[in-house]
Every structure is written in C-alpha cells, then in structure tokens.
Amino acid sequence: MAAMAKAVYLHIPFCEHICYYCDFNKVFLKNQPVDDYLDALEREIVLSLEQYPTDEIETIFIGGGTPTALDEVQMKRLMDMVERHLLPLATKNIEYSVEANPNFVSAEKLDTMKRGGVNRVSFGVQTFDDGGLERIGRTHRADDVFATVTEAAKRFDNISIDLMFGLPEQTLEQIERDLDLAFKLPIQHVSSYSLILEPHTVFAIQDRKGKLRLPGEDIEVAMYLKVMETLERRGLKQYEISNYSVEGRESRHNQVYWRNEEYYGFGAGAHSYLNGERRANVAPIPHYIKAEGLPVRSTTTLETFERMEEELFLGLRMRSGVSFETFETKYGVSMESVFGHVLSELKAKQLIETTDTHVRLTESGLPLANEAFAAFIGEARLNDVTT
Amino acid sequence: MNPYMNKQELENRQKKIRNFSIIAHIDHGKSTLADRILERTGALTAREMKEQTLDAMDLERERGITIKLNAVKLNYTAKDGVEYILHLIDTPGHVDFTYEVSRSLAACEGAVLVVDAAQGIEAQTLANVYLALDNDLEIIPVINKIDLPSADVERVRQEIEDVIGLDASDAVPASAKAGIGIEEILEQIVELVPPPTGDPSAPLQALIFDSYYDAYRGVVASIRVVNGSVKVGDKVQMMSTGKSFEVTDLGVSTPKPLSVKELNVGDVGTLSASIKTVGDVRVGDTITLAKNPSTEQLPGYRKMNPMVYCGLYPIDAAKYNDLREALERLQLSDAALEFEPETSQALGFGFRSGFLGMLHMEIIQERIEREFGIDLITTAPSVIYHVTTTSGDVIHVDNPSKMPEQQKVELIEEPYVKAAIMTPNDYVGSIMELCQKKRGSFIDMEYIDTTRVKITYDIPLSEIVYDFFDQLKSSTKGYASLDYDLIGYRPSRLVKMDILLNNELVDALSFIVHRDFAYERGKVIVEKLKALIPRMQFEVPIQAAVSTKIVARSTIKALRKNVLAKCYGGDISRKRKLLEKQKEGKKRMKMVGSVEVPQEAFMSVLSMDEE
Known part of the structure; x- marks a missing residue:
C-alpha cells in the first residue's frame, strides 16, 4: 500500500495576461468568480483530506496561472486556507513555495505570503531581454525583475527564477546575457525551460502560419549546453534536466514528482497521484466551482508495469538518476530483471550510465533524454512477477 | 407437380x-x-x-x-x-x-x-x-x-x-x-430497360461477373444466365479451363440469401459447386453444361494477371508466419493475388507479391494491417522486366534488387501498355504532356463525337502503375478515364538505381529507372529520404548510385535535441502519452543496419512529384 502523500499542489488558474506559449489551465482574470473559486478550493482540500488523510506534508506548492494575480484580500484568504487546513498537518521543515509574476507582487503581498508561512518564491522571469518578453506575451520588463526580486529577498532566503531558451528570435548571446544578469540577483535556484510549442497557444497558431522565427535545433541545443555549463561553473548545480540550485536548495516539491511519489493536486485541472491512482480534476472553472464531491474528471489506476516505467522516465530526469535499491524495495524485483534489455540498449547508445547504486543519464544523453525515456515504454518484463 | x-x-x-x-x-x-x-x-x-x-x-x-x-x-x-x-x-x-x-x-x-x-x-x-x-x-x-x-x-x-x-x-x-x-x-x-433477350431452350451460357470464397460452400460464383438454364445437380463446365463441377447450390440475394432450384435466362444469382480453388472461377468466364455445352464462350473474357509486384515484409520479423497465413487467407477470395517468399538483406524474410494495380495493392496491404494486425513494410512496386544477359540467358526480374550487374546485362525489356484515354476535348493538351513525361509514344487520337476524344499512347507499364491515374485525374479535373491493355515487351535503356544509407546498400530501396532520368531522380530521392528518415544520434549519409557511380548524395544530420525541458507539474499522464507516441512512431519503422527507416520511405522512391 502506498505511503501517505507528502506533497500538495494548489492551482490558481487566473492570469492578468495570457502568455503566447502557455497551455496550462488558466483564464484571463477579469470578471472571474475568484471568491467562488477559493470557496471550491477549500471544499476540495477538506474533502480530499478526509478521504486521504495525511499528517506529514513536507511540501506545498502554489502555482498557476498566476497566484500573485490574486488581490491582497484574496491572497490573504488563500494563505489562511493553507494555514487552517494544511499547515497543521505539515512537518517542521516544510518547503512552502508560491509562483510569482515579477510585476504583480507588491511588498504588502510579499508580507502576506511571508506571514502565511511561505518560505520559497519562484519568479517567472523567462528572459531579461525586453524585446523577447514582449514577443512571448509577458507584460513585465527586466527592471521589474530586479525591483521585485530584491524586495522579495528582504523576506525570503529561498528564491528561484524561471528562464526560457529557444524563444523566437533569441540568440546564444542573449542567453549568455540572461545568465549573467541572473547572477546579479539574490537567488538560490534556476529553472531553465525550453520553449515547447503546444497546441491551442498563440505560438502554435503563429507557427502554423510560418510567422514564428525559432532558433532551430542546433542553436537550441547550444543554448541548453550553454545554460548547463554556465550555471554549473558559477555554483548552481544541475540536479534535474532543467533545474539548478545551490547545495541544499533543490526544489523538494518537484522531486516528489520525479521520484514517482504521491501528491495531492487541488484546484481546477490539477493532477493528483493518490493510492496508486493518477487523477485529473475538471478543468473549466465554472464546472470546478459547481462540482459535487471531489471534482475529479478522470482516474487512472496504474498497472505495476506502468508504475515501473514511470519510475524510470521520471527518475532519470534527475542527475542522480534512479537507485537500484529503491526500485527493488518499491517493486520487489530488480530493475535489471525488468528493464535489463532496455538498459543495455541505452548504454550502448551512450544515453545512460550506471554506477554501483544508480542508473542515470549521461551528459550527452541529457539533450536526448526523450530517446531514453521512450525506450522504457511497453518494455517492462514482468514474467516472474505476480501483479 | x-x-x-x-x-x-x-x-x-x-x-x-x-x-x-x-x-x-x-x-x-x-x-x-x-x-x-x-x-x-x-x-x-x-x-x-x-x-x-x-x-x-x-x-x-x-x-x-x-x-x-x-x-x-x-x-x-x-x-x-x-x-x-x-x-x-x-x-x-x-x-x-x-x-x-x-x-x-x-x-x-x-x-x-x-x-x-x-x-x-x-x-x-x-x-x-x-x-x-x-x-x-x-x-x-x-x-x-x-x-x-x-x-x-x-x-x-x-x-x-x-x-x-x-x-x-x-x-x-x-x-x-x-x-x-x-x-x-x-x-x-x-x-x-429492355428485358433479357436470351433463349431459354439454348445450351446454358452463364456469365461469371464476380466470385467470393465461403468457408462452407467453397468458391461461389455470381452469375448472370444469358441463355438456357441451370439447375441444382447439373454438371457444369468452365469454358476457359474446361473444368467441370456439380452444382450443389443456387441462390439469390433478396438481400437475404435464398436457395433456389434453378436459374433461368435473365436471372442473376450465385452458383456453388464445391469449388476449392478460387482460380477455377474466373470473372468474365462462361459457365455451360457439361452434357450439352454451348459452342461459344460469351465475349469479353480476359484472364486477370498481376501487373505490379512488391515486397511485403512484417516490421516485426516474428510475424513472418502470420503474414503468410494472412496472404493465404486473402488469396482464397482473391484470385489475382500472387505471392512467394523472398529475402531481403535489409528487411529480412517477406513475400514478393503480385497485384492488379496500385489500389489492389493498397487494399491488400491495409487489410493485412487491419484484419490481421501485422504492421508491414511495402517496397516500391515494380513490374516484371525481361533481362537478356551477356551469356544469352533471359531472366524475368520482378524485384529491382535482383537485377543482374550492369556489365552482365545485354538487354532489358519492359512491359508496355496501350493506354486509351477518354476525355472531353478541353484536356487533350495536358494529357499529351503527361503521357510524354511518362515516356509514352503517341499512337492515335480520334474524336468520338463533338466533345469526346480518345487518345491512345503506348506507355511503359511501370510509368502507369504508380501514380499515372492520379495525375491524369488531377490534370483533367477528374474528367478523363483510362483503360489499358498489355501489349508486350520492348527494349528500354534502363538501369538499376541503388540507395545507400550510412554507406550500406539497402536492397529494398533499389529501383529501375530510365538512364536519361537517373541523375534527376537520384537527386529527388535522396532529398526525399532525407526528409522522411528521422534524425539518428549520428550523421547518416544517403547516396544514390548507378552501378558503383554515385549520382546524388545528401546527409541526415545527427539528432541533437529531444528533451522536454518543460515544467509539466504533476501531469504525468500527459508526459507518458508523449513518450508513448514517440515509441509508437518507432514501431512503424524498420531497423535497416543502424538506421531506423519509416514505412513511407520504401514507397517514396517511386513518388516523383518533385515539389
């Protein structure tokens, strides 16, 4: 039986502005029933904790959308909600993060968050190039970032920023500049994501019309390597495909996903993994608000072989990789017996390497990680396993 | 009574x-x-x-x-x-x-x-x-x-x-x-519509216009009685082969199947006679009575021969026997389908199969994939070439990779058809242009009436089989019709074009081309393959060669990046779907040496619509 879930995700699906690349569940904030939404969110938290009790919450992550798009009062409500229902179940050293937009966080809002127990803030910076920000539909500018992050650093000692590469018209020089500027900020963590064109985004439409000038595969990989090399050299250690931090400030919340552990996901369109079931909440906000009982749209019970595959394709995202021992403890069989043939194929292709204790991506395997991940799909050999 | x-x-x-x-x-x-x-x-x-x-x-x-x-x-x-x-x-x-x-x-x-x-x-x-x-x-x-x-x-x-x-x-x-x-x-x-005119007391003449295989009754012929009558128990004879069978069942479809005792002049129905081989019931053949046979066969009978050959290979080599069974099953109801085992260095064990035309081939291929669940690689279709070697032997080559080396070839002959194209007269120009492009030689043009024209060309069959009909339709807004008859073999200046992937010859990609077009087509094909074959972790050179001479080359660059450096949060199902899709894509490919080649690549060598 699965252990109690130790991680909580809360989704705030409102934005002041919709970015051209974003396909997360979100809506334009204006005229939205935010208070009704917060009511529904609270209902879900209470109901879910009744059905799936826990008393060892180690991480909370409030993401979006744009959590900081909430006004003062709404933010206070959200903080109170967490304080009332979640913090009493939390362990002492909880990691409590909020995603923030550089141009919507006043000192007051930061204070509210601080008082509410938040101890980590993650800013969606994306790039320090104002032209680039405009091209991707962001409304903040580089100056906002400096002002807000400096203000945040007065209250928080665990600050992360998101950066993006592979953006339209972005050059390798701009990436170098972005990285330089990042180090001028009082931060401990960087997430560096590449632009992925998703359907139903402004970019996907522009791309179909041939209007998107993307850097291309070769430049993109050079950017990725540049980010890895620069951040490592300057003291931010890469601990996952797109995450870097100073020692001890790795995002514990995200590691729950990659370690294939269970978590609550509250809010419209949020995803949970509880009792061996992956579930997705209803996404449209009015439906979420009106839902009776748990607002679940779909539930998938994973087969053992699927859990094993996920153990690998999630775990290999981390630089430390997947531990042979953990795998065997979890599934009662050795990784070698289940995936031996895949491991040797990928080793031959120099995509992965093994140590005495772990299997992990090679450095050259990082930009080709999906080649390695996909190789595990449908390949678990469970002959001698009773499922 | x-x-x-x-x-x-x-x-x-x-x-x-x-x-x-x-x-x-x-x-x-x-x-x-x-x-x-x-x-x-x-x-x-x-x-x-x-x-x-x-x-x-x-x-x-x-x-x-x-x-x-x-x-x-x-x-x-x-x-x-x-x-x-x-x-x-x-x-x-x-x-x-x-x-x-x-x-x-x-x-x-x-x-x-x-x-x-x-x-x-x-x-x-x-x-x-x-x-x-x-x-x-x-x-x-x-x-x-x-x-x-x-x-x-x-x-x-x-x-x-x-x-x-x-x-x-x-x-x-x-x-x-x-x-x-x-x-x-x-x-x-x-x-x-006039009533049928046949003579009920004349010797039986029944036209076979279709046949199908029934697991219980054997081959069933769909017939139209033209003269005379046929009864259950009659001994009937197929006039093209002379083979005799005893009628076990006569039926009509209303459309519910209904057995009847006799079929008379003008009647349309089915005839079963415990016929085991589908080749014994040939569309267009005449059925008569063994005892009182008609002296004449009904007009218009033609034996259907495969015109086009291609290799069918299971992507998963373990499915070879399943593929054989599938072909055997399909052949029961399809006399025109032929197949025999063959081996390809690149693709392993498969079958060289013969079809009436491209659509027939596609239908069989789809039925195998759909009804039998076998993923296939289909090599580019080929006709049968007659090759006279320098030692004087004549060999029939239905697989381009089996073409003898050029220095051992004295003469290559290829099948020609007489193509009759019926068209409204507005499109004569574009049709002639198309036929010229397809190495056709003009034979005749006649006005059937004030608007209809019949254009006749002799064209190599190999140029017809692939996409001629499609091109004919698109260049005449769909108005032209095509009928063609094989008229025999003619010498042609043909050469075999080989394709090398990663410096290894891929026999399944070889094809026959006219010497004058070899250079052009080589160029188009290497570019096409470059676009079709996904990037590998290493660079893959593609070359087109005639004999040992490289006529065109291109390079598939190495795969540099395939990673989701994106925050998906807790939506693991979505991540899984992406990976499943990627994996599924690979299943539709064949490992040729160290290169993964998608199905379409094998057909691409013949599609010549250079953009």
Whole structure:
C-alpha cells in the first residue's frame, strides 16, 4: 500500500495576461468568480483530506496561472486556507513555495505570503531581454525583475527564477546575457525551460502560419549546453534536466514528482497521484466551482508495469538518476530483471550510465533524454512477477 | 407437380426481368440510392436497413468505393400493375477494377446513372458511362441530391447532354437521402430497360461477373444466365479451363440469401459447386453444361494477371508466419493475388507479391494491417522486366534488387501498355504532356463525337502503375478515364538505381529507372529520404548510385535535441502519452543496419512529384 502523500499542489488558474506559449489551465482574470473559486478550493482540500488523510506534508506548492494575480484580500484568504487546513498537518521543515509574476507582487503581498508561512518564491522571469518578453506575451520588463526580486529577498532566503531558451528570435548571446544578469540577483535556484510549442497557444497558431522565427535545433541545443555549463561553473548545480540550485536548495516539491511519489493536486485541472491512482480534476472553472464531491474528471489506476516505467522516465530526469535499491524495495524485483534489455540498449547508445547504486543519464544523453525515456515504454518484463 | 417452369411460363417471366446497375462517382449517392430502392421494393424494412447495405466491408465504406460486388433480387409492382423482377448489380469503382466493372455491366441491360446535382459529372462517372455504352446498356440519368442548397438541376441536365451526349430531358430529379424520386426511377427502369433477350431452350451460357470464397460452400460464383438454364445437380463446365463441377447450390440475394432450384435466362444469382480453388472461377468466364455445352464462350473474357509486384515484409520479423497465413487467407477470395517468399538483406524474410494495380495493392496491404494486425513494410512496386544477359540467358526480374550487374546485362525489356484515354476535348493538351513525361509514344487520337476524344499512347507499364491515374485525374479535373491493355515487351535503356544509407546498400530501396532520368531522380530521392528518415544520434549519409557511380548524395544530420525541458507539474499522464507516441512512431519503422527507416520511405522512391 502506498505511503501517505507528502506533497500538495494548489492551482490558481487566473492570469492578468495570457502568455503566447502557455497551455496550462488558466483564464484571463477579469470578471472571474475568484471568491467562488477559493470557496471550491477549500471544499476540495477538506474533502480530499478526509478521504486521504495525511499528517506529514513536507511540501506545498502554489502555482498557476498566476497566484500573485490574486488581490491582497484574496491572497490573504488563500494563505489562511493553507494555514487552517494544511499547515497543521505539515512537518517542521516544510518547503512552502508560491509562483510569482515579477510585476504583480507588491511588498504588502510579499508580507502576506511571508506571514502565511511561505518560505520559497519562484519568479517567472523567462528572459531579461525586453524585446523577447514582449514577443512571448509577458507584460513585465527586466527592471521589474530586479525591483521585485530584491524586495522579495528582504523576506525570503529561498528564491528561484524561471528562464526560457529557444524563444523566437533569441540568440546564444542573449542567453549568455540572461545568465549573467541572473547572477546579479539574490537567488538560490534556476529553472531553465525550453520553449515547447503546444497546441491551442498563440505560438502554435503563429507557427502554423510560418510567422514564428525559432532558433532551430542546433542553436537550441547550444543554448541548453550553454545554460548547463554556465550555471554549473558559477555554483548552481544541475540536479534535474532543467533545474539548478545551490547545495541544499533543490526544489523538494518537484522531486516528489520525479521520484514517482504521491501528491495531492487541488484546484481546477490539477493532477493528483493518490493510492496508486493518477487523477485529473475538471478543468473549466465554472464546472470546478459547481462540482459535487471531489471534482475529479478522470482516474487512472496504474498497472505495476506502468508504475515501473514511470519510475524510470521520471527518475532519470534527475542527475542522480534512479537507485537500484529503491526500485527493488518499491517493486520487489530488480530493475535489471525488468528493464535489463532496455538498459543495455541505452548504454550502448551512450544515453545512460550506471554506477554501483544508480542508473542515470549521461551528459550527452541529457539533450536526448526523450530517446531514453521512450525506450522504457511497453518494455517492462514482468514474467516472474505476480501483479 | 413439376417444380420447374414450362417454356411459356419462362418466356412470360423473362419479359418481367430488368437487370441494371447503378453508376456514380464516389459520394454522389450510389449506396444511398441502392438503400432506398431496397427499402421501396420492400426487400428490407427501414429497421432492417443497415446503412448502405451493399457495401459490406469496412474498408469499402471508409474509402467510399466498392470492392466486392453484390447482386440483389427485388420484386417491384409497377404502376401498370405488373410485378417485375429487378436485379440490382453493384459495381466496384476504380481503374484497377475496370475489368470487373465491365463484366458486371455486361450482366445488365440498363444502368442508372447518378449525377450529383451540385457537383455535376466527374471522371469516374464518365469512365463507367463509357463502359456501359460499350455494353449497349440503356442509361437512365438521375440527378441526385436536389435538396442540397447548391443543387443546380438544369445545369447538370445540360451537362449530361453536352458531356455524355445523352438525352437528359427525362432525367429524374431525386434525393436518395430524402427519398425523393425513387418511385420515378423504378418506373423508368421498368419502362426503359429492355428485358433479357436470351433463349431459354439454348445450351446454358452463364456469365461469371464476380466470385467470393465461403468457408462452407467453397468458391461461389455470381452469375448472370444469358441463355438456357441451370439447375441444382447439373454438371457444369468452365469454358476457359474446361473444368467441370456439380452444382450443389443456387441462390439469390433478396438481400437475404435464398436457395433456389434453378436459374433461368435473365436471372442473376450465385452458383456453388464445391469449388476449392478460387482460380477455377474466373470473372468474365462462361459457365455451360457439361452434357450439352454451348459452342461459344460469351465475349469479353480476359484472364486477370498481376501487373505490379512488391515486397511485403512484417516490421516485426516474428510475424513472418502470420503474414503468410494472412496472404493465404486473402488469396482464397482473391484470385489475382500472387505471392512467394523472398529475402531481403535489409528487411529480412517477406513475400514478393503480385497485384492488379496500385489500389489492389493498397487494399491488400491495409487489410493485412487491419484484419490481421501485422504492421508491414511495402517496397516500391515494380513490374516484371525481361533481362537478356551477356551469356544469352533471359531472366524475368520482378524485384529491382535482383537485377543482374550492369556489365552482365545485354538487354532489358519492359512491359508496355496501350493506354486509351477518354476525355472531353478541353484536356487533350495536358494529357499529351503527361503521357510524354511518362515516356509514352503517341499512337492515335480520334474524336468520338463533338466533345469526346480518345487518345491512345503506348506507355511503359511501370510509368502507369504508380501514380499515372492520379495525375491524369488531377490534370483533367477528374474528367478523363483510362483503360489499358498489355501489349508486350520492348527494349528500354534502363538501369538499376541503388540507395545507400550510412554507406550500406539497402536492397529494398533499389529501383529501375530510365538512364536519361537517373541523375534527376537520384537527386529527388535522396532529398526525399532525407526528409522522411528521422534524425539518428549520428550523421547518416544517403547516396544514390548507378552501378558503383554515385549520382546524388545528401546527409541526415545527427539528432541533437529531444528533451522536454518543460515544467509539466504533476501531469504525468500527459508526459507518458508523449513518450508513448514517440515509441509508437518507432514501431512503424524498420531497423535497416543502424538506421531506423519509416514505412513511407520504401514507397517514396517511386513518388516523383518533385515539389
């Protein structure tokens, strides 16, 4: 039986502005029933904790959308909600993060968050190039970032920023500049994501019309390597495909996903993994608000072989990789017996390497990680396993 | 009481028989009209109607074409109070099956021509109208879909008169979907289609216009009795082969199958005679009685030979035996399908298979993938070349990779066809241009009437089989029709083009090309392959070579980046789906040496539409 879930995700699906690349569940904030939404969110938290009790919450992550798009009062409500229902179940050293937009966080809002127990803030910076920000539909500018992050650093000692590469018209020089500027900020963590064109985004439409000038595969990989090399050299250690931090400030919340552990996901369109079931909440906000009982749209019970595959394709995202021992403890069989043939194929292709204790991506395997991940799909050999 | 009818009864009955087909372009409503006719004649109640009853196979319905023929017997009491026997004979609709269409039409005296009231006459319509006219059929034009907002009945009426030259003043405006005009169509069939003219007391002559395999009854022939009669227990003879069989069952479809004791002049039905081999029942052949045989075979019989050959290989080598079983099963009901084992260095064990044409090939390929669940690699289609070696031997080469080395070749001959293209005269220029491009030599052009032209070219079969028909349609807005006959072998300056991937020759990609086009085609193909073959972790050079001379080269760059450096949060299912899709893509590829080659690549060597 699965252990109690130790991680909580809360989704705030409102934005002041919709970015051209974003396909997360979100809506334009204006005229939205935010208070009704917060009511529904609270209902879900209470109901879910009744059905799936826990008393060892180690991480909370409030993401979006744009959590900081909430006004003062709404933010206070959200903080109170967490304080009332979640913090009493939390362990002492909880990691409590909020995603923030550089141009919507006043000192007051930061204070509210601080008082509410938040101890980590993650800013969606994306790039320090104002032209680039405009091209991707962001409304903040580089100056906002400096002002807000400096203000945040007065209250928080665990600050992360998101950066993006592979953006339209972005050059390798701009990436170098972005990285330089990042180090001028009082931060401990960087997430560096590449632009992925998703359907139903402004970019996907522009791309179909041939209007998107993307850097291309070769430049993109050079950017990725540049980010890895620069951040490592300057003291931010890469601990996952797109995450870097100073020692001890790795995002514990995200590691729950990659370690294939269970978590609550509250809010419209949020995803949970509880009792061996992956579930997705209803996404449209009015439906979420009106839902009776748990607002679940779909539930998938994973087969053992699927859990094993996920153990690998999630775990290999981390630089430390997947531990042979953990795998065997979890599934009662050795990784070698289940995936031996895949491991040797990928080793031959120099995509992965093994140590005495772990299997992990090679450095050259990082930009080709999906080649390695996909190789595990449908390949678990469970002959001698009773499922 | 004598179970059989006397001569007078037979003659009276014969006068009430009407045999007809429905001719229509895809989507112009043939199947729907057939459904309505079945409904109106009470053959099936609306509740029993499965939409579009005549097209039974999934594949047919999906492609909107009929592959397997059907004939239905219907009773219709006309306004004159007489109960008529109608036989509705369905026809397939593609150039690969022109011969079957012509035999089906030969079983009829009339044809209902369905034209879409919005779209007007299209190529397939015209081609089949010509076939119907060749068979002296009475044609009953119907303008269908008059309930569409874009319908223009008068324009289409005029078009039928101008393009086909039929009197369309009595053409029935109809909507098969809405059930409008069905009565009038049936009345016109009764009134205008002549009854069968055969002699009930003459020796039996029955035309085979279709056959299928039944697990219990063996090969079943669909027949039309032209002269005489046939009874259960009769010993019958196939006139093209001389083989004899005893009739075990005669049947009609109403469309529920119904056994009958005899089939007489004008009747359309099925004949079973414990026939084991599908090749013994040949479409177009004449069945007669062994005891009192007819001296003459009905006209128009042609033996169907495969024209096109390709290699079929299972992507998963372990499915080789499954593939053999699939082919054997399909062959039971498809006499034109041939196959024999072959081996490819690149693809392993598979079968060289012969088909009537490209559509036939695609249908078989799809049925194997769909009905038998075997993923296939199909190599580019080839014709049979006659090669005279320097040592004087003549060998037949149906697989380009088996072509002997150039220095050992004295002469290569390739099959030629006489292609007859029927077209409205507006398109003569573009058709001639196409035929020239396809190495055709002009033979003749004649005006059939003021608007219709018949153009005749001798063209290498290899140029016809691939995409000629498609190109012909696109360069004539779909109006031209094509019929072709093999006219024998002629010497050609041909060479084998080899393709090397990662410096290794891939035998399954070799093809035969005219020397003058070798350089150009080599260039196009390496670029095409470059676009089709996904990047590997290493650089893959692609070369096209004639003998050992490289005529074109290109390089697939190494895969640099395939990673989701994106925050998906807790949505793991989505991540899984992406990876599953990637993995699924790989399953549709074949490992050739160290390169993963997708299915389409093997066919690409023949598609020459250089953008």
